Amino acid sequence: MTELEKMNDQMLQEHYSALVHRYEEFQAQKLKLNMSRGIPSLDQLNLASGLLDCLTQTDYKAADGTDCRNYGGVDGIPEAKQLFSQVLEASPNEIIIGGNSSLSLMYDLIARAMLLGLPDSETPWVKLPQVKFLCPSPGYDRHFAICEHLGIEMIPINYQHDGPDMTQVEQLVAADSSIKGIWCVPKHSNPTGITYSDAVVKRLAAMPVKAPDFRIFWDNAYTVHHLTDTPPRLLNILDECKQAGNPDRVLVFGSTSKVSFAGSGIAVLASSETNISWFKKHLSIQTIGPDKLNQLRHVRFFNDLAGIEAHMRKHAAIIKPKFDLAIAIMETELGGQNLASWSKPQGGYFISVNTLPGCAKKIVAKTAAAGVVLTPAGATFPYGKDPKDNNIRLAPTFPPLAELKQAMELFTLCIQLISVEQELEKRAL
Amino acid sequence: MTELEKMNDQMLQEHYSALVHRYEEFQAQKLKLNMSRGIPSLDQLNLASGLLDCLTQTDYKAADGTDCRNYGGVDGIPEAKQLFSQVLEASPNEIIIGGNSSLSLMYDLIARAMLLGLPDSETPWVKLPQVKFLCPSPGYDRHFAICEHLGIEMIPINYQHDGPDMTQVEQLVAADSSIKGIWCVPKHSNPTGITYSDAVVKRLAAMPVKAPDFRIFWDNAYTVHHLTDTPPRLLNILDECKQAGNPDRVLVFGSTSKVSFAGSGIAVLASSETNISWFKKHLSIQTIGPDKLNQLRHVRFFNDLAGIEAHMRKHAAIIKPKFDLAIAIMETELGGQNLASWSKPQGGYFISVNTLPGCAKKIVAKTAAAGVVLTPAGATFPYGKDPKDNNIRLAPTFPPLAELKQAMELFTLCIQLISVEQELEKRAL
Numbered sequence: 001m002t003e004l005e006k007m008n009d010q011m012l013q014e015h016y017s018a019l020v021h022r023y024e025e026f027q028a029q030k031l032k033l034n035m036s037r038g039i040p041s042l043d044q045l046n047l048a049s050g051l052l053d054c055l056t057q058t059d060y061k062a063a064d065g066t067d068c069r070n071y072g073g074v075d076g077i078p079e080a081k082q083l084f085s086q087v088l089e090a091s092p093n094e095i096i097i098g099g100n101s102s103l104s105l106m107y108d109l110i111a112r113a114m115l116l117g118l119p120d121s122e123t124p125w126v127k128l129p130q131v132k133f134l135c136p137s138p139g140y141d142r143h144f145a146i147c148e149h150l151g152i153e154m155i156p157i158n159y160q161h162d163g164p165d166m167t168q169v170e171q172l173v174a175a176d177s178s179i180k181g182i183w184c185v186p187k188h189s190n191p192t193g194i195t196y197s198d199a200v201v202k203r204l205a206a207m208p209v210k211a212p213d214f215r216i217f218w219d220n221a222y223t224v225h226h227l228t229d230t231p232p233r234l235l236n237i238l239d240e241c242k243q244a245g246n247p248d249r250v251l252v253f254g255s256t257s258k259v260s261f262a263g264s265g266i267a268v269l270a271s272s273e274t275n276i277s278w279f280k281k282h283l284s285i286q287t288i289g290p291d292k293l294n295q296l297r298h299v300r301f302f303n304d305l306a307g308i309e310a311h312m313r314k315h316a317a318i319i320k321p322k323f324d325l326a327i328a329i330m331e332t333e334l335g336g337q338n339l340a341s342w343s344k345p346q347g348g349y350f351i352s353v354n355t356l357p358g359c360a361k362k363i364v365a366k367t368a369a370a371g372v373v374l375t376p377a378g379a380t381f382p383y384g385k386d387p388k389d390n391n392i393r394l395a396p397t398f399p400p401l402a403e404l405k406q407a408m409e410l411f412t413l414c415i416q417l418i419s420v421e422q423e424l425e426k427r428a429l
Numbered sequence: 430m431t432e433l434e435k436m437n438d439q440m441l442q443e444h445y446s447a448l449v450h451r452y453e454e455f456q457a458q459k460l461k462l463n464m465s466r467g468i469p470s471l472d473q474l475n476l477a478s479g480l481l482d483c484l485t486q487t488d489y490k491a492a493d494g495t496d497c498r499n500y501g502g503v504d505g506i507p508e509a510k511q512l513f514s515q516v517l518e519a520s521p522n523e524i525i526i527g528g529n530s531s532l533s534l535m536y537d538l539i540a541r542a543m544l545l546g547l548p549d550s551e552t553p554w555v556k557l558p559q560v561k562f563l564c565p566s567p568g569y570d571r572h573f574a575i576c577e578h579l580g581i582e583m584i585p586i587n588y589q590h591d592g593p594d595m596t597q598v599e600q601l602v603a604a605d606s607s608i609k610g611i612w613c614v615p616k617h618s619n620p621t622g623i624t625y626s627d628a629v630v631k632r633l634a635a636m637p638v639k640a641p642d643f644r645i646f647w648d649n650a651y652t653v654h655h656l657t658d659t660p661p662r663l664l665n666i667l668d669e670c671k672q673a674g675n676p677d678r679v680l681v682f683g684s685t686s687k688v689s690f691a692g693s694g695i696a697v698l699a700s701s702e703t704n705i706s707w708f709k710k711h712l713s714i715q716t717i718g719p720d721k722l723n724q725l726r727h728v729r730f731f732n733d734l735a736g737i738e739a740h741m742r743k744h745a746a747i748i749k750p751k752f753d754l755a756i757a758i759m760e761t762e763l764g765g766q767n768l769a770s771w772s773k774p775q776g777g778y779f780i781s782v783n784t785l786p787g788c789a790k791k792i793v794a795k796t797a798a799a800g801v802v803l804t805p806a807g808a809t810f811p812y813g814k815d816p817k818d819n820n821i822r823l824a825p826t827f828p829p830l831a832e833l834k835q836a837m838e839l840f841t842l843c844i845q846l847i848s849v850e851q852e853l854e855k856r857a858l
Contacts (some may be wrong), residue, residue, distance in 0.1 A: 037500070045498045049486040052722070057478040069474045069690040071466070099528050100720045107715040111540055115555065115579060126544065126555050142714075149714045150544060261498040264722040285571075285578045286536040291529045291720065293481070293693040 002356070003337040004423045013429065016420045023370065023417055026410050031371030033407045038190070038349035039398040040262050043318045047311060048260045054300045060293065068292035074284050075276075080266065080295035086305035087223060088254050089236045090270035096279060099290045102255035102267035106217060107146050109251060109269075112282055113180070113213070114150055119278045120248060121213040125180060134172060134182040136164035138352060138380030138391045140190045140219065143183040147382070154382035155179070159192055163200030170207045177210040181217055187234045188222035191352040191380055191393040193345025195232040205240035205249065216241075216250040222348040223254055224312045227320045231346055238270065247272040256298060258349065259308060259315075266298050322396040326351055326408050333412035339419045351394040352380075359418045360389045366414040372407045431785070432766040433852045442858065445849045452799065452846055455839050460800030462836045467619070467778035468827040469691050472747045476740065477689045483729045489722065497721035503713050504705075509695065509724035515734040516652060517683050518665045519699035525708060527696035528719045531684035534698050535646060536575050538680065541711055542609070542642070543579055548707045549677060550642040554609060563601060563611040565593035567781060567809030567820045569619045569648065572612040576811070583811035584608070588621055592629030599636045606639040610646055616663045617651035620781040620809055620822035622774025624661040634669035634678065645670075645679040652683055653741045655776040656749045667699065676701045685727060687778065688737060688744075695727050751825040755780055755837050762841035768848045771823075780823040781809075788847045789818045795843040801836045 004012060060068050062077035075081070076097025085092045098105045114131070117124040125131045133147050136157040147154050155172065158165045164184070173179050184204070186196040196204075204216055218237055241249045248271070256265035269279065302308045323345065330342050330353070343352040355363055360377035367374055375393040378384040394411070396404055433441060489497050491506035504510070505526025514521045527534045543560070546553040554560045561582040564573060576583050584601065587594040593613070602608050613633070615625040625633075633645055647666055670678045677700070685694035698708065731737045756773060759782075763769050772781040784792055789806035796803055804822040807813040823840070825833055 039500055042496070045496065048498075052484045052486050052489060053482060055481045057481050060481060067471070067474065069477075069692060071468055071686070071691040073692070101716040101718075104716045111544060114544055115540060142717075145714050149711070257500070261722065262500040263498060263502070263718060264720045282578070285574050287530040287533045288571075289530075289692055291693045291723065293690065294720065294723075 002339055002419070002423070004339070004420055009427060009429055012420065012423060012427075016417075016424065019413060019417045019420060022413055023366075026370045026413065029371070029406070031406060031410065033371060033399055033403050034373045035395050035399060035404075035407055036373050036375045037398075038258070038395045040258055040315075041318065041398050041400070044315055044397070045261060047314050047318075048301065051260055051264075051297050051301045055293065055297055059300070060296070062292065062296060066292065068296050071288045073292050074287065074289045075280050076290070077292050077295050077299075079299045083299055083302065083304060084254065084266070084268040085270070087308060088220065088252050088268060088270040090238055090252065093273055094238065094270050094276055096269045096276055096283070097290060097295055098267035098269060100257075100263065100265055100267060100294070102219070102221065102253045102257070103142055105253055105267050105269050106143070106219070108286070109279070110146060110150060110152070110181075116282070118213040118215065119274055128178060130178045132176065132179045134164070134169060134179060135382045136182070136184065137382060138191055138386070138393070139183060140185055141375075141379040143217070143219065144382050156382050156387075157182075159189075159194065161194060162197035163194065166200055166203045166207075170203065173207060173209040173211070173214060175210060179209075180211050180213060181215045183217050183219065185219045185221060186237070187220060187232070188225055188345055188348025190221065190348060191343075191350035191391075193343040193348055193350065193352060195234055195346075198235045201235040201237050201240055202244075205237055205246060206244035214249065218250050218252045220252055220254050221258070224308055225258060225315070225349070226312065226347040227316050227323060228346045238272075241272075248274050251275065259311065260298060260301070264294065266295055319397045322399075322401060322404055323351065325401060325404055326394060326396045329405065329408040330412055333409070334415060337416075340415050349395060349397055351396060353392045353394060355390045355392065355415055356419050356422060357388045357390045359415070359422060360386060360392050362418045362421075363411075363414045364392060366418055367411050370410055370414075372410050374411070431768055431848065431852070433768070433849055438856060438858060441849065441852060441856075445846075445853065448842060448846045448849060451842055452795075455799045455842065458800070458835070460835060460839065462800060462828055462832050463802045464824050464828060464833075464836055465802050465804045466827075467687070467824045469687055470747065470827050470829070473744055473826070474690060476743050476747075477730065480689055480693075480726050480730045484722065484726055488729070489725070491721065491725060495721065497725050500717045502721050503716065503718045504709050505719065506721050506724050506728075508728045512728055512731065512733060513683065513695070513697040514699070516737060517649065517681055517697060517699040519667055519681065522702055523667065523699050523705055525698045525705055525712070526719060526724055527698060529686075529692065529694055529696060529723070531648070531650065531682045531686070531696035532571055534682055534696050535572070535648070537715070538698075538708070539575060539579060539581070539610075545711070547642040547644065548703060557607060559607045561605065561608045563593070563598060563608060564811045565611070565613065566811060567620055567815070567822070568612055569614055570804075570808040570813075572646070572648065573811050585811050585816070586611075588618075588623065590623060591626035592623065595629055595632045595636075599632065602636060602638040602640070602643060604639060608638075609640050609642060610644045612646050612648065614648045614650060615666070616649055616661070617654055617774055617777030619650065619777060620772075620779035620820075622772040622777055622779065622781060624663055624775075627664045630664040630666050630669055631673075634666055634675060635673035643678065647679050647681045649681055649683050650687070651777040653737055654687060654744070654778070655741065656745050656752060657775045660776055667701075671701075677703050680704065688740065689727060689730070693723065695724055748826045751828075751830060751833055752780065754830060754833055755823060755825045758834065758837040759841055762838070763844060766845075769844050778824060778826055780825060782821045782823060784819045784821065784844055785848050785851060786817045786819045788844070788851060789815060789821050791847045791850075792840075792843045793821060795847055796840050799839055799843075801839050803840070
């Protein structure tokens with residue numbers, strides 16, 4: 001029962017008037033803040049300023065003598081493979097270094113599967129009457145956008161505290177050969193913040209699947225993005241798939257977009273040698289190779305995994321206070337009212353808020369009307385359709401603390417306002 | 430009539446023995462040279478060394494205030510659009526700045542047309558029983574590889590001195606709606622070196638086509654890559670298409686791969702605003718945006734078109750002597766014998782050599798057997814099949830002059846050797 005439900009009609013009306021008054025005060029401030037996307041702040045970008053000038057005019061050769069300024073090297077320079085094989089816990093032979101976008105690696109892989117099929121496909125996916133992907137939700141809207149764009153049917157899967165509902169997943173993939181993939185953000189998940197348990201990883205790796213070319217799209221976007229010194233540990237799914245006899249099942253994606261520079265990072269794909277050599281062969285039709293100088297820059301700047309980890313502790317020092325502030329304001333403003341619950345992530349870029357059913361769209365609109373743009377309600381679900389209309393993704397990293405405080409005060413006010421309006425409607429007042 | 434045909438049997442035999450002896454001397458040298466691809470030399474790359482350190486830790490903002498280190502800007506920063514709009518003679522609204530590879534822009538565009546169709550397509554190309562491209566040949570093997578890879582049927586078109594055989598082109602595109610595209614390298618063409626005449630450009634822009642979504646893939650790869658001070662002028666096909674009432678017909682590609690750094694350049698697409706806005710919308714599903722810092726680097730280093738043109742004169746100073754040497758050796762070794770003819774390009778990266786019919790494959794193999802790798806014979810034709818087996822592409826830019834001399838002496842020797850062997854066979858000697 002919510003605190004609102006306990007109020008009598010008069011109390012509720014008075015409470016509503018007070019909230020409306022506060023909202024009008026916010027409107028008068030003419031705020032213009034944007035918290036819609038998971039974007040690093042200026043301070044975070046400045047941490048990597050050294051990337052801008054770490055190469056000199058005479059420093060352009062890779063360890064194997066490759067002139068990084070020239071053509072070639074479709075799969076990356078050896079030292080970049082070495083570095084990112086540590087980040088993604090794969091061997092350098094199981095790694096391809098891409099351009100600046102892991103999203104492109106994912107899109108291109110699916111586009112290729114559609115047009116030509118994967119190594120173990122019986123036919124290009126586009127020749128099939130239907131292609132379906134499982135979409136644990138709430139999830140990453142850009143994953144879902146790829147599916148929608150390419151006409152892949154999305155099946156929402158519920159999230160539990162430790163990953164997707166595996167019973168649901170196992171039943172579906174065992175029965176339907178048109179299910180070709182599942183989207184996973186397994187660590188500090190976008191937006192729920194959860195990390196998949198060992199049991200979930202093992203079940204994903206071992207479950208019987210009907211489609212021989214089924215793939216787990218393992219977007220390990222936040223693998224080194226911790227907010228605490230004791231982050232949860234994610235099981236190595238490449239190993240688990242090998243052990244389960246399904247070595248080609250998983251495609252692991254990573255990038256430095258939220259490590260170095262969001263627009264000029266390095267994207268990586270890790271998978272079985274079979275998948276990697278297939279990808280490499282196809283990739284060589286599309287490009288002569290990615291930007292090797294940017295790979296060299298990253299190697300010079302970070303050196304090794306320890307360098308990346310030390311760098312990520314600096315990120316945490318900047319963004320943890322933002323997560324703490326956002327959560328503290330929700331606790332102060334909403335605590336004990338049963339109007340919303342929220343994640344307390346140990347890493348990643350988001351806080352996931354669940355409001356009363358049917359309120360999320362209205363809350364986001366109300367917040368926007370007073371000048372604070374949030375991620376569109378529904379964006380975290382396939383086709384933008386949140387069945388309960390109650391999930392809102394918060395992205396607290398970009399705004400400075402003072403702006404974040406204003407935005408969160410407005411947001412929590414709007415949650416109360418819309419919740420009261422719903423209660424008033426229910427009572428037909 | 431060749432000089433060989435004029436020799437009597439004994440003379441021919443003696444000539445052959447002398448050639449074989451010279452070939453054996455080459456073999457003894459154990460050469461290891463590669464002239465297979467159009468790759469800039471070390472000296473050329475050094476011209477752009479300043480790109481490596483032209484940004485500082487505080488220089489990361491675009492003219493419009495965009496932080497180039499962060500996410501965003503799927504179509505490029507304003508000053509990069511400005512710069513490349515000059516190079517490709519389009520307005521900044523008709524430009525998208527890509528990543529480091531124009532080949533990727535082409536591949537992605539065709540893959541998108543296959544999966545989803547172009548703005549004026551009746552259906553995605555993959556749903557059609559057949560998709561065909563016209564391939565003026567000899568042409569660029571990587572264009573042909575995209576078609577072959579994606580199952581697009583290639584129709585070879587003969588090259589005249591001023592571009593593709595337009596009578597052949599016009600007849601085909603007017604009659605067959607499955608012909609969706611034509612590949613063109615219109616300036617300093619790869620490998621023939623020709624530049625399309627005004628008449629050819631106008632006919633391409635104006636010709637009636639059966640497919641509403643027909644496109645000219647105008648790979649203007651060598652637009653500023655001149656070897657002389659009086660380069661041929663190429664008509665602006667974007668303007669011509671507009672004037673002919675076919676504004677969406679052409680897709681113009683360019684890159685700085687052979688201007689700045691081959692592996693870390695900037696690729697550009699220019700086309701009608703309709704095509705560009707379509708591309709931008711689709712692109713935003715594939716990536717959040719290309720590397721804007723590398724765009725900023727290019728703007729800082731080159732400033733403007735005049736900067737690029739001045740830079741290209743330095744390239745010419747390095748590579749023209751290589752073209753001159755290669756051609757001089759062919760004139761010395763082969764002149765007046767009627768065993769081969771060769772292009773004398775005014776720009777670009779290649780010399781196109783036509784041998785006696787049926788000899789190209791053998792000549793390339795013979796040259797390789799003595800340690801000099803050339804572009805595979807046939808590579809310049811669709812499916813790698815040169816109908817006359819007589820075209821060989823030379824790429825003289827990469828090797829230093831001394832090595833180029835050895836390679837060309839060996840190559841011209843092999844032309845003579847294989848031609849004599851053919852003549853001997855003919856006489857059944």
